[in-house]
Amino acid sequence: MTISPAWIAVDWGTSNLRVWAMSDSGSVLAEATSDEGMGTLDQAGFAPALDRLCADWDAAPVIACGMVGSRQGWAEAPYTAVPCTPLSGGFATTHSSRLSVNIIPGLKQASPADVMRGEETQIAGFLAQNPRWDGVICLPGTHTKWVHISADEVVSFQTCMTGDMFAALTGHTVLRHSCGDGWDDDGFATGLDDGISRPERLAARMFTLRAEGLLNGLPQAQARARLSGLLIGAELAATKPYWLGQQVAVIGAGALSHLYVTALSTQGVAATQVNAERATLTGLTAAYRLWKETA
């Protein structure tokens, strides 16, 4: 049976390409995933990668979000400046041999300089599910975003490259000898407490993990969890003006998001955890409706 979507939803990040065949009302008819993320493609590679993944579906308009709209992506969708609603920018358009494609622009902030691409769509999805919601949205990832929402607008946001740092520290510094696989909840709690209460000691505390491994045989799983706690603790210290006394939603269901919810709970913040895929699809659906209105 051939699938005839009303439109095709696309989430195209640095590492992965995900597509969904959608009904007009926003139900999923079929889906597919590939590892042909932006990072693996050159300019000419985007169109065939999308056509391949949607080959079994009838042609339909495409609504896409993510790094596909960056300068190194398929077609640049210039950033929209905050404060604004998350989907207020115009689509960038392009096409493959079969499909016409509309790309959602990311958001930018002038000072402190900051950018996002893809998260604006998840934010739009969350707000579509939670009308008139004011507070702070945290989107954990390689580059975690903290986003202040008021009156359906993104007022300001702050990116912390904690995940990127963690990977570089455990992979490419002396800590690669100290931080092995595995996990230790107490280690995370210890690091977190240290990171949030004395963030100014971060540079000094990290080498302690190495020295405790050499002198006291600190287990590698515990060192890894303590480093993660230290960095997320320092991030919470950096973003305190965002989450303190606010209603907080964490978009993401995986282990990393759970760490942020745990960390926030130690500060008396009961964050709501939100399904990321559902937020993305709801956001893409909201964008599709905007596109239909103007098409």
Add this chain to the structure above:
Amino acid sequence: MTISPAWIAVDWGTSNLRVWAMSDSGSVLAEATSDEGMGTLDQAGFAPALDRLCADWDAAPVIACGMVGSRQGWAEAPYTAVPCTPLSGGFATTHSSRLSVNIIPGLKQASPADVMRGEETQIAGFLAQNPRWDGVICLPGTHTKWVHISADEVVSFQTCMTGDMFAALTGHTVLRHSCGDGWDDDGFATGLDDGISRPERLAARMFTLRAEGLLNGLPQAQARARLSGLLIGAELAATKPYWLGQQVAVIGAGALSHLYVTALSTQGVAATQVNAERATLTGLTAAYRLWKETA
């Protein structure tokens, strides 16, 4: 003419091996360097590497410092616990086919856990040149050491892995796209001021460099210098109990040491800059005299 040293001084770190043919009074008769650091050698490789580099010299007792005495080195010289004088531990001994080798042990601190290897010899050299000197010694490097000296003893010390972090951040995170070659003094000053006055914002400030590159075309040399300033500023915040109101000596003559002197001067600390090679050789000479007394 064959060189007949009274002893041979050896500084054997992770990346390099340096040897000096020495007179009994501590003058340099000849020297040689190779890139056969500990990191490139397995257990069986140390003896031939040393013999090769000293092949033109008559055999003589060797006094060595550095990572050669670590568990992964040639012969483990167990750490001496502070507080202690920098050369109070016994030598680890080993030999090649031609040479008998005495390795200076590193220092350890129980809490906060910390270790050093090689720096203790530079400290001993500095103290031999500056008797009854009290204050704080800073030894910049991949793992910068801050060392509190009183009554000729190492009282405590603190390692910050700032250099290691800088290399990992500029080489293995998104900042590799933002931080190019070159340097910008104003950028360093801006980052330093930010890092020292608001160290808790480090995690947030780093991504700002990426975003300013994307949005405002921040030059790569300026981003690199600002990141360096941010990290050294955060390190000064972490080590404030060490340097505040203290007499400070920075051992090292290169560009990195100069950055630390500049950074300290912004905090009203006029640090003395000390030649690192001279400190190493004076320290190895002090160790040679201790060895002769007990041999």
